[in-house]
Amino acid sequence: MTWFTLPVDSLLCRCLSIAITLWFTLLLVFTIVPAVFGVSLGVRRLYVRTLLKIFEWATSRMEIGAKEKNQELYKPCSNGIIAKEPPSSLQQEIQELRGSTSSLRSEPEFEVGDIFYFCRRGMESIVDDEVTKRFSAQELECWNLLTRSSYNFRHISARLTVVWGLGVLIRYGVLLPLRVTLAVTGISLLLVLTTLVGLLPSRDVRSFLSEKIHLLCYRICVRALTAIITYHNRENKPKNGGICVANHTTPIDVIILANDGCYSMIGQIHRGLMGMIQRAMSKSSPHIWFERSEVKDRHLVAKRLSDHVADKTKQPILIFPEGTCINNTSVMMFKKGSFEISCTVYPVAIKYDPRFGDAFWNSSKFGLVSYLLRMMSSWAIVCSVWYLPPMHREEGEDAVQFANRVKAAIAAQGGLVDLVWDGGLKRAKVKEAFKEEQQKLYSKVLVGELEQRDRSDNRR
Amino acid sequence: MGSSSSSVNHVPNAQELMQETGFSASQILRLYERFEFLDRDRTGGLSFQDLEALPHLSINPIGDRIIGAFFSQGQETVDFASFVRVLAHFRPVDSNRRDGAPQEQANSRTRKLKFAFQLYDQDKDGKISRAELLQVLRSMLGIQVTEEQLQSIAERAIQEADLDRDDAISFDEFKKSLEKVDIDHKMSIRILR
Numbered sequence: 001m002t003w004f005t006l007p008v009d010s011l012l013c014r015c016l017s018i019a020i021t022l023w024f025t026l027l028l029v030f031t032i033v034p035a036v037f038g039v040s041l042g043v044r045r046l047y048v049r050t051l052l053k054i055f056e057w058a059t060s061r062m063e064i065g066a067k068e069k070n071q072e073l074y075k076p077c078s079n080g081i082i083a084k085e086p087p088s089s090l091q092q093e094i095q096e097l098r099g100s101t102s103s104l105r106s107e108p109e110f111e112v113g114d115i116f117y118f119c120r121r122g123m124e125s126i127v128d129d130e131v132t133k134r135f136s137a138q139e140l141e142c143w144n145l146l147t148r149s150s151y152n153f154r155h156i157s158a159r160l161t162v163v164w165g166l167g168v169l170i171r172y173g174v175l176l177p178l179r180v181t182l183a184v185t186g187i188s189l190l191l192v193l194t195t196l197v198g199l200l201p202s203r204d205v206r207s208f209l210s211e212k213i214h215l216l217c218y219r220i221c222v223r224a225l226t227a228i229i230t231y232h233n234r235e236n237k238p239k240n241g242g243i244c245v246a247n248h249t250t251p252i253d254v255i256i257l258a259n260d261g262c263y264s265m266i267g268q269i270h271r272g273l274m275g276m277i278q279r280a281m282s283k284s285s286p287h288i289w290f291e292r293s294e295v296k297d298r299h300l301v302a303k304r305l306s307d308h309v310a311d312k313t314k315q316p317i318l319i320f321p322e323g324t325c326i327n328n329t330s331v332m333m334f335k336k337g338s339f340e341i342s343c344t345v346y347p348v349a350i351k352y353d354p355r356f357g358d359a360f361w362n363s364s365k366f367g368l369v370s371y372l373l374r375m376m377s378s379w380a381i382v383c384s385v386w387y388l389p390p391m392h393r394e395e396g397e398d399a400v401q402f403a404n405r406v407k408a409a410i411a412a413q414g415g416l417v418d419l420v421w422d423g424g425l426k427r428a429k430v431k432e433a434f435k436e437e438q439q440k441l442y443s444k445v446l447v448g449e450l451e452q453r454d455r456s457d458n459r460r
Numbered sequence: 461m462g463s464s465s466s467s468v469n470h471v472p473n474a475q476e477l478m479q480e481t482g483f484s485a486s487q488i489l490r491l492y493e494r495f496e497f498l499d500r501d502r503t504g505g506l507s508f509q510d511l512e513a514l515p516h517l518s519i520n521p522i523g524d525r526i527i528g529a530f531f532s533q534g535q536e537t538v539d540f541a542s543f544v545r546v547l548a549h550f551r552p553v554d555s556n557r558r559d560g561a562p563q564e565q566a567n568s569r570t571r572k573l574k575f576a577f578q579l580y581d582q583d584k585d586g587k588i589s590r591a592e593l594l595q596v597l598r599s600m601l602g603i604q605v606t607e608e609q610l611q612s613i614a615e616r617a618i619q620e621a622d623l624d625r626d627d628a629i630s631f632d633e634f635k636k637s638l639e640k641v642d643i644d645h646k647m648s649i650r651i652l653r
Contacts, residue, residue: 081490083650097646110597110613112588112621112629113638115522115576116646118600122526123550124649125516127494132514136497364500425515434519439602442521446601446613 031182035219044228044380048356051379055355058145058160065157080128090441093117110446131421134330136365137358146357146378171377179224179376186220191280193217198283207313210284211262218258225252227381231260236387238263238316238346241309243338246348247410248320249328250361251368252375253350256383263318264288264308268295286314302340309343316346321403322423327360328352330417334407336399344390347406349414353382364426386413473541481548481566487651491547495540505537506530521600525579549575552648570635572647577634587628590618 034041088096097113145167193213200206222229237260238244244263246253257263266288269275278289288304295301308314321334328351339345352359357378361371375381388409393402404420411418422430471477471492478488496502498510511527512518520526530538530546548566565571580588580596593614601610621629621637629637 081494081652083652085650093646097641110617111637112580112617112634113576113641113646114600115579115596116641116643118520118522119526119576119579120550120647120649122517122520122523123547125514125520126498126511126526127491127547127649127651129514129516131516132497421515429513430515430518434515435521435523436602436604438519439521439600439604443601443604446605 027178027181031223032185032220035223036216038215038219044226047226048228048380048382051356054163055145058163061157061160065160080130080133082124082128090117090438091445094442094445114442130330130417130419131425134326134332134419135426136327136362137360138327138329138354140354171379175226176373176377179226182220182224183372183376186217186224187277189220190214190217191276194280194284198280206284214258214262214281214285218255221255222259225255225375225381226379227252227256227259227383229256229259229382230384232384232386234260234387236346236389237261238348238387238390239344240315241312242316242344242346242390243305243309243341244316244318244346244348245321245334245338245406245410246318246350247328247331247414247416248322248325249350249352250325250359250371250375252359252381253320254318256350256385257318257348260385262315264315266290266305266317266319268292288317298337302337305338306341306343309341321407324423324426325361325363326423327362328354328416330419331407331411331414332419332421332423334403336403339393339399339403339406342393344392345402345406346390347388347410349386349388349410349416351384351386351414351416353384356380356382359383384414388413471540477541477544481544482551482554483544483548483651484653486653488544490651491544492540495543503537505539506543507537521602522579522596525582525596525599528582529575529579547649550647550649552650553644567648569643572643573635573638574631576647577631580629587626587630588634589628590614593617593629 030041030043094114094117097116098111145164190213193216194210197206197209197213200209244257246257254265262285264285264287265278265281267278267290269278269289269291278287281287282289286308288308290301290304305317308317319338321338322332323335326332357375357380359375359381361368366374391402391406391409393399397405408418410416422428471488474485474488477483478485483491495506498514499506500510500513508527508531511530512523517523517527530542532542535542545566549572551567553567553569577588578584580592582592582595594610597610597614605613618627618629621633623633623636624630
């Protein structure tokens with residue numbers, strides 16, 4: 001039997017080796033070489049355009065299929081499930097409630113019907129609220145052939161199922177291994193090259209080379225995610241001696257921004273692979289890493305930040321003031337710590353296109369590794385980065401007001417909703433002070449009526 | 461109405477709930493998605509903590525009472541059916557509904573008033589006593605008014621509404637004092653179809 005199987009075996013081996021060689025050649029030519037030189041071949045953009053056409057076809061097939069089978073298609077509402085009413089204040093609502101029933105009285109009064117306002121507001125927030133939905137991935141209007149983002153996929157049409165199956169094969173069989181290979185290459189190169197550069201004596205040569213190495217490795221990582229990034233207003237790119245602030249959606253934000261410029265990172269030292277990468281990065285360029293115990297010490301953090309920005313030869317620090325990942329439909333409260341330091345702030349707005357793969361990291365649902373695998377098995381990550389003009393803290397403006405001003409600018413540019421709520425509400429409860437505000441508003445209504453009635457008396 | 465969607469079939473007792481509450485299939489589906497979203501630990505029921513986690517609800521002065529309205533006597537969790545039944549009170553009144561007498565529907569004017577009444581009447585004895593009124597006022601005003609101001613506000617409110625002079629507000633007296641208020645609009649939430 002052996003003489004029969006041998007030729008087949010060697011044939012198989014030969015085919016396999018040819019396939020692998022081809023694989024690596026393609027990899028080298030189409031991805032790593034352009035990454036080294038910072039050039040783009042335009043392959044990714046063509047890929048994205050083709051995908052969009054396929055998605056549109058898929059959605060129309062679903063609609064046709066649903067009509068044929070006389071089923072209703074579930075249409076996700078991105079604006080909330082409660083019909084929009086014109087916004088009104090507590091004052092206005094209670095006034096309307098009382099309407100013509102209030103009669104002349106000289107003391108603050110209470111109506112038993114006032115409770116309706118609070119009751120309705122409470123119920124509305126149970127049905128739909130602005131805050132908690134920011135901590136989960138947003139819903140898509142058009143299906144993108146990923147089961148993870150579909151509510152209607154129910155084998156509506158055979159053609160659609162076939163295309164979907166093909167999509168799964170391509171994503172998991174072709175794209176995922178390719179991307180994992182690239183990611184591993186990128187990270188290993190980073191570790192090896194930064195360690196080597198760290199051994200060099202001359203500081204200028206070190207910083208020059210480390211810049212090149214960082215850019216190279218980030219470009220490879222960007223290709224590992226098939227990220228298609230459009231940078232706008234590059235003349236506003238952050239310069240040395242400043243702080244760059246951006247809205248936070250995912251850890252990949254760092255790669256997206258570092259692909260175009262060199263930043264100093266700030267964060268906590270981790271263990272394991274992350275820790276290794278952090279230490280390697282520190283060898284060749286200045287980053288700010290904190291021990292776990294030091295993180296709580298606000299003065300220490302502020303001091304190290306100010307020292308870093310005071311040195312004009314050091315790169316701008318990249319900070320995400322929200323403190324946690326938000327789902328890229330809104331910008332939540334910016335923590336004031338980074339805005340207390342007097343220096344130039346370079347705001348950056350990052351907006352992801354969710355049609356090709358939702359970049360949001362829901363840390364309560366997925367760990368980092370499974371998140372990265374999901375990212376690498378999506379179609380692509382398409383995003384736009386806008387560099388906004390630099391801002392300074394003005395006279396008489398405190399850190400909180402400055403933070404809100406920057407936040408408003410980022411939200412306006414990125415087309416995101418500007419919320420005052422703290423991203424920390426993901427895990428913590430809201431402060432009592434907010435409830436007191438509501439109580440204050442209501443008590444004003446009771447007392448304020450006195451002033452209104454006096455005025456109307458005087459008019460008569 | 462049209463055909464029912466097969467996607468609503470994995471919602472438990474969907475048809476019964478639709479009949480009982482008057483919500484459409486897509487509304488029930490949306491509410492079910494919301495229910496599953498709020499039920500973070502996937503126990504199939506909402507606990508007090510699940511609802512308390514909503515920021516807008518915890519800053520609501522009477523937030524605790526509203527959450528309490530979902531839990532019937534002694535229950536620890538709210539299942540989807542109870543969730544929908546409570547929310548059914550807030551469906552806008554539809555004047556064209558032909559099946560069933562208007563008074564029996566969850567979202568009738570009387571039922572909406574009853575719901576609000578029960579937010580005051582925590583011991584469920586059918587009357588809002590002076591003490592209960594004071595509790596609600598204290599929640600709604602917090603530290604913004606003094607004890608004396610609170611007492612005088614409560615006194616006036618009872619004098620206004622209490623027609624039979626028994627120092628408590630019964631449900632009929634409550635209804636009477638709210639005759640002129642547009643309950644339908646003020647106690648309704650329009651959920652998109």
